[in-house]
Amino acid sequence: MKKLIYIALACVSVLALVNVTRYMGDNTSKVAGYHSEVILTLFSMKTSSDFVINLPDINTDTDAGVKLTSIIGLGTQEGKAQGNYQIDEERGEVLLDYMRINTLGPITADNRMYFVAPFSVSNQGSGVFTxxxxxxxxxxxxxxxxxxxxxxGDRIQLNEMRLFDAKIELSFNQHGEQQAYAEAPTETVYLTLGVDDVSPTKLVKYLF
Structure with missing residues (x-):
């Protein structure tokens, strides 16, 4: 009976470790004194935790975490934080547009801050999902x-992203119904997002 209990506890410990790794990044292979260059550069925090993007379900059976490992285009309007991934046979890249980071209100009473930022995911295919x-x-x-x-959207051109009256307003160009993806998108779309009042960890679309 005791042996079964020990086995159950071991399984729970493994599951807990998997969840921590998924959200905070894998620390098992980090050398002493390691810190995330991306977080240090963008947020002036020297920490051993990584900036991890939860990869949405694109041609995979499950979500996955992608660690942002480098900054490209530093000091330019095209600056991005970059991370690469491989899931089974699929390889891809994640780019976070840190120049468009928008903070959602002041720092909370428990010393937390919330922000939004656009990011794109691309793989061996032609799609670039934003x-x-x-x-x-x-x-x-x-x-x-x-x-x-x-x-x-897929292969869009993001024109603007700003906060107004606690809402996230976006303007972007997408491909029209009769337009080839090889062409630059020309159909302008306006979208307003916000944080769900019931579930404050979820983004929702505002309908007018």
Whole structure:
């Protein structure tokens, strides 16, 4: 009986470790003194935790975490935080547009800050899938957690993303019904997102 209990406890411990790894990044292979260059550059926090994007379900059976490992185009309007992934035979890239980070209100009483930022996911195919991500920055524990994603479109051109009256307003170009994806998108779309009042960790579309 005791042996069965020990086995059950071991299984629970493994599941807990998997969940922590998924959301905070894998620390098992990190050398002593490791810190995330991406978080240090973008948020001035020297931490061993990583900035992990939860990869939405695109041609995979499950969601996965992608660690952002480098900054490209630093100091330019095209600056991005980059991460690469491989799931089974699929390889891809995640680019977070940190120049369009928007904070959602002031720091909370428990020293947390929430922000949104667009990011794109591409793989060996021709698609480039753009999302708006909702993130939580824990200033005490020096961690960043990806809470939710809202899909915007495939191979779009994001024109503007701003906060107005606690809402996230976006303007982007998408391909029209008769337009080839090889062409630059020309159909302008306006979209307004916000944080769900009932579930504050979820992004929702505002309907007018």
């Amino acid at each position: 999302y708006v991500g909702l993130f939580e920055q824990d200033l005490d524990n020096q961690t960043i957690q990806h809470l939710d994603s809202y899909f915007i």
